[in-house]
Amino acid sequence: MSKVTTTESKSEAVRKDGHTITVDLDKCISAGPCSIAAPLTFLLRDSDGKAIISDPDGDTLDAVMEAARSCPVLAIIIKDKTGKQLFP
Ligand code: SF4
Numbered sequence: 839m840s841k842v843t844t845t846e847s848k849s850e851a852v853r854k855d856g857h858t859i860t861v862d863l864d865k866c867i868s869a870g871p872c873s874i875a876a877p878l879t880f881l882l883r884d885s886d887g888k889a890i891i892s893d894p895d896g897d898t899l900d901a902v903m904e905a906a907r908s909c910p911v912l913a914i915i916i917k918d919k920t921g922k923q924l925f926p
Contacts, residue, residue, distance in 0.1 A: 856919025875905035
């Protein structure tokens with residue numbers, strides 16, 4: 839499984855396909871739709887309901903992109919393997 843780094847302000851991991859997923863935990867308002875769109879990638883932590891990455895390869899890239907699009911505060915950032923930001 840890919841390594842996930844979670845700090846106070848973000849949860850970040852690189853997928854096997856090279857895409858980087860970042861959740862901005864300062865922005866996250868614990869709304870939850872990300873964990874419905876990509877349930878194996880995002881986990882709402884017990885302490886405050888914010889989304890942390892549990893397994894960056896748990897869902898397809900399409901599902902992860904859908905999760906990012908579903909976030910009401912655009913807290914999920916997706917970059918491709920060259921570092922180009924795909925969303926938002
Ligand atoms: S959808 Fe956005 S605000 Fe809601 S839990 Fe996921 S990252 Fe946080």
